[in-house]
Amino acid sequence: MPKSIYEDIYKDLKQKIENNTFAYQELLPPENSLIQTYGCSRNTLRRAVGLLVNDGYVQTMQGKGVRNIYQPCEQTAFTIGEIETFTESAVRNGQQAFTRVALFTELQLNKKQAAMTGFPENAEVYYIQRIHYLDDVPLIINHNYFLKEAVPGLTKEIAEHSIYQYLENTLHMTIVNSKRIMTVEKVTEIDEKYLALNIKDYNCVAVVSSQTYNSDGVMFEYTQSRHRPDHFRFYDNAVRK
Amino acid sequence: MPKSIYEDIYKDLKQKIENNTFAYQELLPPENSLIQTYGCSRNTLRRAVGLLVNDGYVQTMQGKGVRNIYQPCEQTAFTIGEIETFTESAVRNGQQAFTRVALFTELQLNKKQAAMTGFPENAEVYYIQRIHYLDDVPLIINHNYFLKEAVPGLTKEIAEHSIYQYLENTLHMTIVNSKRIMTVEKVTEIDEKYLALNIKDYNCVAVVSSQTYNSDGVMFEYTQSRHRPDHFRFYDNAVRK
DNA sequence: GCCGATTTGTCCGTATGTATC
DNA sequence: CGATACATACGGACAAATCGG
Numbered sequence A, B: 001m002p003k004s005i006y007e008d009i010y011k012d013l014k015q016k017i018e019n020n021t022f023a024y025q026e027l028l029p030p031e032n033s034l035i036q037t038y039g040c041s042r043n044t045l046r047r048a049v050g051l052l053v054n055d056g057y058v059q060t061m062q063g064k065g066v067r068n069i070y071q072p073c074e075q076t077a078f079t080i081g082e083i084e085t086f087t088e089s090a091v092r093n094g095q096q097a098f099t100r101v102a103l104f105t106e107l108q109l110n111k112k113q114a115a116m117t118g119f120p121e122n123a124e125v126y127y128i129q130r131i132h133y134l135d136d137v138p139l140i141i142n143h144n145y146f147l148k149e150a151v152p153g154l155t156k157e158i159a160e161h162s163i164y165q166y167l168e169n170t171l172h173m174t175i176v177n178s179k180r181i182m183t184v185e186k187v188t189e190i191d192e193k194y195l196a197l198n199i200k201d202y203n204c205v206a207v208v209s210s211q212t213y214n215s216d217g218v219m220f221e222y223t224q225s226r227h228r229p230d231h232f233r234f235y236d237n238a239v240r241k
Numbered sequence C: 001g002c003c004g005a006t007t008t009g010t011c012c013g014t015a016t017g018t019a020t021c
Numbered sequence D: 001c002g003a004t005a006c007a008t009a010c011g012g013a014c015a016a017a018t019c020g021g
Helices: A005-018 A031-038 A042-054 A086-092 A111-117 A156-161 A163-170 A189-195 B005-018 B031-038 B042-054 B086-092 B111-117 B156-161 B163-170 B189-195
Strands: A058-061 A065-068 A097-108 A124-134 A137-147 A175-186 A204-214 A219-227 A234-239 B058-061 B065-068 B097-108 B124-134 B137-147 B175-186 B204-214 B219-227 B234-239
Touching: A005 A031, A005 A042, A031 A042, A042 A058, A042 A234, A097 A156, A124 A189, A137 A189, A156 A163, A163 A175, A175 B204, A204 B175, A234 B234, B005 B031, B005 B042, B031 B042, B042 B058, B042 B234, B097 B156, B124 B189, B137 B189, B156 B163, B163 B175
Parallel strands: none
Antiparallel strands: A058 A065, A097 A124, A124 A137, A137 A219, A175 A204, A175 B234, A204 A219, A234 B175, B058 B065, B097 B124, B124 B137, B137 B219, B175 B204, B204 B219
């Protein structure tokens, strides 16, 4: 099912840019020309271009045109920057992903845990520890907290496969946005144990803490992802307002 | 000089949200109501709201309304997430900022440097090392590369004060966007020397590498910022497309 | 379960402003 | 100065989701 025109145009232009249809620093065809090409209105085309601007793919210049500033990234390791599953990301990069569940429990949050996660005190959650392997190397240990109320029927078997597939396909939940904070922390015993980090080497991990909301506006997940520092990259494009 | 209506509305709503005019999880007034309030068109209002969605301040729900999902952040330390000067950020957080220039040179990039920065080979640049102090604690060491062609007349004196003020006020350059990559790296001798990092403590730094473009579409700056890991936070909000 | 009212989502056409060439 | 190209803003039409009676 086709979703929307502006989205289709966005994807088409994005792909053209990634395929080097336009050289780096080259101007894209002007709005009027693209409107002709896609047979859409000006607003619709501009909306698609706006998404490319947010992605850091192009830059619009009043009076001049739209410049391609996309450069393919070196892409050595794991990538973030969107809401994307570990498995999705691995597949995209042509790598072999595997997930192991180290702990699957249910608990009621105490005050400290509530403050950390952003859930209300005494909230009932699933607490899951999972280790993500890429090409047989343990890269990430995830501490997942899922609100039971919003994610009923979660099991260890689902956690071993794909929680997000369960959320979207079975529970028909829609993930909308995810607030993240990136920090660097000392390795813990758990990190050492599961990530096989040698203390002599790195004594830190990259930590991504995220609060994820569904389309009902409820925060249903808090996750702390602890990454091996040597396989961690976080992309971002900031646009001056 | 007033810039644009949607921007004004965006700022006004943003401030209202930050000031807790609406409770967490509360619905904002519906579009039609806000259109009345601001006396603008629907498109204009929706544009303002769209910016708030990108910021992770609100969530729109078709058929229901616009929900406030803003939660004030704990705000212990240094903050990124926008294009913002070190000094700007410090002032915003009510802290005392100071910048020391450790090195100010000009150089022509070799192949390796060109690959790292994204500038063309043999490009002429200013290479500057600066240490940023917050409340007398050295937090960041910056390795700045500025394209001489685009940033003429840079001096050590300017670097000690504020390069961005020089760019915007004197050269009348407009900064548009900045692509960033966050990684974690081992501390170097330079890091240890200037950041006073004890090797026994953390042996890593948080590294933000950024390529910054001006309104002419030219990348005029490459900077590698190396942060003390214990004072580093990187905020982000990802929206599902 | 249906229907209508409310509310957000998408799309179009047009007018005007501003920067560049 | 005129032509080109992007930026802002308005108004209208219809679709889709939600909610209450």
